[in-house]
Amino acid sequence: MSCQSSNLDEQEIRIKDNMDRIKHKIVVMSGKGGVGKSTMSTNIAYGLSLAGNKVGILDADLHGPNIPLMLWVEGTKLPSLEKPLELSENLKVVSLSFYLENSNNPIVWRGPAKIGAIKQLLGDVDWGDLDYLVVDLPPGTGDEPLTIAQSLGKVDGSVIVTTPQDVAILDSRKSVKFSEMVNMPVLGIIENMSGFVCPHCNQRIDIFKNGGGEKAANEMNVNFLGKIPMTAEMVEAGDQGKPYIFSQREGVAFSALNSVITDIINKTKGEEKIMNNLKIAFPTNDGETVESHFGHCKQFAIYTVKGEEILTKEFVDAPPHEPGLLPKFLGELNINTIITGGMGQRAIDLFTAQNIDVILGASGKIDNNLKEFTGGELYSKGSACSHDHDEEHSCSH
Template sequence: MATETVREALSKVLDPEIQRPITDLGMVKEITVDADGVVTVGIYLTVSGCPLREKITSDATAAVSTLPGVREVRIELDVMSDEQRTELRRSLRGDTDEPGIPFSRPGSLTRVYCVASGKGGVGKSSVTVNLAAAMAARGLSVGVLDADIHGHSVPRMLGVTSVPTRVEKMIMPPRANGVKVISVGMFTSGNAPVMWRGPLLHRALQQFLGEVYWGDLDVLLLDLPPGTGDIPISIAQLLPDSEILVVTTPQAAAAEVAERAGAIALQTSQRVAGVVENMSWLRLPDGSTTRLFGSGGGRTVADSLSLALGTEVPLLGQVPMDPLLGEAGDAGNPLVLSEPEAPAAVVLRGIAEKLSVRPRGLAGCRLPVSPS
């Protein structure tokens, strides 16, 4: 058996963090094929403490074991040198030493949605997590940035169990339920509070957007903190082409506050992608429904923003209350995956579909050209 045959099999093994073939990343050190059917594969890990070394080993073993004539596969792990890591970083990010934000570059094809709310407690993070999981289930490449620095909760709700890995000047985000995730909670000990002011918050967002290797994303969702403070303003500066997705409840008081979260687009020139009304109604044991928080809040916000912005802002969906939604979040298994036929999951999947159907293309993108 030729070593090239083994290399071809290894080309189907993806690095779990980078999601590219290990053969393309320079991770295959050497291949030895003995006459008695024993294949030895040397693999470079990006860092010595690589948390996914066992998966890389098992995936490579499985890929080579399927080849005819292979009796045994032995994987020998090594660690990349500083020079090899530098070359890897250049192959992924180019020669620039200072990382830029790929989503703010002219011609970026990634759709960026900032999930915002006027106040806390409206289920903004639950909506973010379930939309991300639903989009990933549709086959899209999805990332979530937990931009609620002081109230981060996304890792738990998405079921993230691993931690980011730093390779050179890149941060490799962990994946859960098909979604790449980054959060300040991955860098703090225990449940320690994050007590940062504006400049530190802005710098953290720059790092999450620029130093994290997101790869080629179709959609990036940002779970913003409630209100219109430092972080929404920084996001508008760092990602001027991002779109705002407003989450509210039916209650008139919540809707009034939610309008402010969307109206920030008047000053930032961002587009409002739509409004999601959460906790719209509750189904009772006898099959009837009750509206605990009133009705009409989502429609009111959508109509008010449409009038203020001079363009249609759609009400994308009304998500019913469901105890399973909270239980699924606590278990790290989003409702759209764990109970896909639950009424709330059906609505959330419908919203994800509406936000996903717009094809990737250059229409509406600013291009680096000027008239001569």
């Protein structure tokens, strides 16, 4: 084996050892520049840390590293790659900007140099034990995103940032396709700059249109995380190095960001539940496939699982179809999770009140869906139905 091959093997081992100490890994992507991706990365990472998680943020946008400016550490120089910059007890950050003589100098590198730099930031930095690593990627689907996808190991998923205009939506679809190509789940799409909120009268003006990100998410069968409006305070927070989620505690933009962060926590930490015993209910009529009409199924296939091991399996006849009955019925059976095709929002709220999680978008064989779920590969693939159905009736629209 050549010396160069040996060095490469050692680097891959260091990367794996580092990444194995991180519970959850999230990449923040955008199909094009200028959509506020770094703003979202900063606020997501800061919000996760405020929730009590140990968080690292990797600025992998080598040509335009903006994370240090947004965290008020622009111009900071680190002597070596050994340690990240610690901003607080719960938040660490690494950026190529910390190792440049002058942050105004451009990075003029070809692909191999960029790939090597990213691998150094992953493998040579002592990230320590983290709950989350948030990676801020450059726009597009080139060398940097591909290197990150191939080096992180198991990734919880990508968060794709877009704005409502058609040109941004077109590029965000490419990010969804990229995630699928590298077997990386999509945690969801954020529609950023979704209207401007006047600081004087709180009137909303849709400067860049409205709803394009949500429409793309629905059409591509991925989760929609929410709409983040523009506010003067958010712009000022970014320029002053004070993440908006930290400096504000009210307002429509704060509520929207907080909802996104909560959704990400629920989707990622939900996987940790499979380490304990879970009781999972599937609606079915034939005992083998998931019945799309949740409230009209004849029975429930109920599995008790621990990790990927099936401990018990039983079939329970469904009660008469009466509004409000199923949440109480399944709650009394100590069901933790329902996996189904679709369900109205009112029904989801009722099950949530019983501490029962609802996974939407399932179809086909029950065994296949169960295997995906216990393997951490099954996520909600649709939105709650907004049509006026009975409370537990699913929707095929």
